[in-house]
Amino acid sequence: MTEERVGGTFAARACSAGQDKHTPKEEHEVKALTWHGKSDIRCESIPDPEIQDSRDAIIKVTACAICGSDLHIFDGVIPDMHSGDVMGHETMGEVVEVGKDNTKLKVGDRVVVPFTISCGECYFCRRGFYSACERSNPDHEKARKFWGNSPAGLFGYSHLLGGYAGGQAEYLRIPYADVGPIKVPDTLTDDQALFLSDIFPTGYMGAEFCDIQPGDTIAIWGCGPVGQMAIRSAFLLGAERVIAIDTVPERLALARDGGAETLDFRDVDIYDAIMEKTKGRGADACIDAVGTEADTMSSFYAAVDRVKVATFMGTDRPHVLRQAIHCCRNFGTVSVIGVYGGFLDKIPFGSAINRGLTFRMAQTPVQRYMPKLLEHIERGDIDPSFVITHHGSLEDGPELYKTFRDKKDGCIKVVLKP
Structure with missing residues (x-):
């Protein structure tokens, strides 16, 4: 032609x-x-x-x-x-x-x-x-x-x-x-x-990164479109339970429609709630489907992130990633599919290495x-x-x-x- x-x-x-x-x-x-x-x-x-x-x-x-x-x-x-x-x-x-x-x-x-x-x-x-x-x-x-x-x-x-x-x-x-x-x-x-x-491949990749085994519990931060696809993909790949974290009522309702248990991070301490739901072990894998612009009202450290970005002392607001690390069980997987752009501050890498966590992430x-x-x-x-x-x-x-x-x-x- x-x-x-x-x-x-x-x-x-x-x-x-x-x-x-x-x-x-x-x-x-x-x-x-x-x-x-x-x-x-x-x-x-x-x-x-x-x-x-x-x-x-x-x-x-x-x-x-x-x-x-x-x-x-x-x-x-x-x-x-x-x-x-x-x-x-x-x-x-x-x-x-x-x-x-x-x-x-x-x-x-x-x-x-x-x-x-x-x-x-x-x-x-x-x-x-x-x-x-x-x-x-x-x-x-x-x-x-x-x-x-x-x-x-x-x-x-x-x-x-x-x-x-x-x-x-x-x-x-x-x-x-x-x-x-x-x-x-x-x-x-x-x-x-x-x-x-x-968004479908990204959500699916995030779930695939978790190497889901029968009986696994997957925690997902962010119930926006990618998080919704990750919820359904986790079940497609064999997860027994999905715990979805957000604060927007419509998003939480849609997550429940997909079979997830939901937590509103303004109502509960997410770490305590996930530990209670997993008998103190933590989620088998955690998916960060939020990324750089995480909500800044959930904790003191989240507010500090916002101040740092506003004053050009940081490039991203990574408190969801910090929380996902802490909530993941020993030798579990942290899957990152939310967009980050630059340098992340105060990531608890000591927790990750001492507890054997695996990190997987990518642009899809x-x-x-x-x-x-x-x-x-x-x-x-x-x-x-x-x-x-x-x-x-x-x-x-x-x-x-x-x-x-x-x-x-x-x-x-x-x-x-x-």
């Missing part, structure tokens, strides 16, 4: 037959949600995305979501964002153009796009560690200076991670599109399939999990759409960011339909 620019839009034409294999984009402004500073997300026009590499594809976005990780950007926590950057990394849609060397996809395919951008050929991709791709982050030297080495590029997530335009837009360019996107059958709705892009190598989790959805083992509370358009996006961040109107998960 060749790519041809037609009236400000793209058309892909088959050279041999001379037939149009593409329904060209309508001639209209391309809308997207863009970042312009802390708490400033706008719906505005952006240039049409273009094929830049022969392995690229372009999709017309049919559904995208606001992720809890996007709220870190919204709150100004994530460094190296530039004004006008397009937001979003949970995206699916219909292929409208493919590069000439992309033999995996064709125009009209319906696909979900992983948030990790991966070449499929480097040392890490060949081993299934797609989120550590060595080639997909053009800003790898920035990341190397900050973290010691660079992870993969990500959609819509700062210029430390490539500065790629995100998917909260009408159209999205997908680099290495012969590696990332997975085709979705028409038997599934967008709402059922969309979360293969991030989504491509590794997508086929297996798609099968779970098709079989009816789980319907990830259970987590959706709000739908809207891109124009609704700026206000829905605020609703999600402020936990108003029972908001747990937002899906946007461009």
Whole structure:
């Protein structure tokens, strides 16, 4: 196939037959949600995305979501964002153009796009560690200076991670599109399939990290969308009990719907409650599904974390991680799937080493999990759409960011339909 620019839009034409294999984009402004500073997300026009590499594809976005990780950007926590950057990394849609060397996809395919951008050929991709791709982050030297080495590029997530335009837009360019996107059958709705892009694989990975054995009790901090997926994934993997910790009534209710026992951290001492529930042993594994912006009202140390971040004496608020370490049984596992950005203060590493804890953590190598989790959805083992509370358009996006961040109107998960 060749790519041809037609009236400000793209058309892909088959050279041999001379037939149009593409329904060209309508001639209209391309809308997207863009970042312009802390708490400033706008719906505005952006240039049409273009094929830049022969392995690229372009999709017309049919559904995208606001992720809890996007709220870190919204709150100004994530460094190296530039004004006008397009937001979003949970995206699916219909292929409208493919590069000439992309033999995996064709125009009209319906696909979900992983948030990790991966070449499929480097040392890490060949081993299934797609989120550590060595080639997909053009800003790898920035990341190397900050973290010691660079992870993969990500959609819509700062210029430390490539500065790629995100998917909260009408159209999205997908680099290495012969590696990332997975085709979705028409038997599934967008709402059922969309979360293969991030939160379902992330929650599942968090539970898989726990090496769950029959009879295990898993404690999960955070009942947001990722935490909800981790709850259900823990049961899919054989956990006997899940203890879910949060303070938002709607989130706790949804966790109970998924079979979890719940604790409100403002009502009880979490350490004491988990020790009581486990006869003094502690949870077999603990999952931190909260990350850097943990609630600051639960303890004195949590308040200190907030002061340190506000005064540039620290980069993250890690009191959930501290609590997860203390609540884990000897020789248990602490699984970290909440986003942290920098240096964490006063982590009880002495507790961890003296009691033999195992730590597992990662940005999710989504491509590794997508086929297996798609099968779970098709079989009816789980319907990830259970987590959706709000739908809207891109124009609704700026206000829905605020609703999600402020936990108003029972908001747990937002899906946007461009």
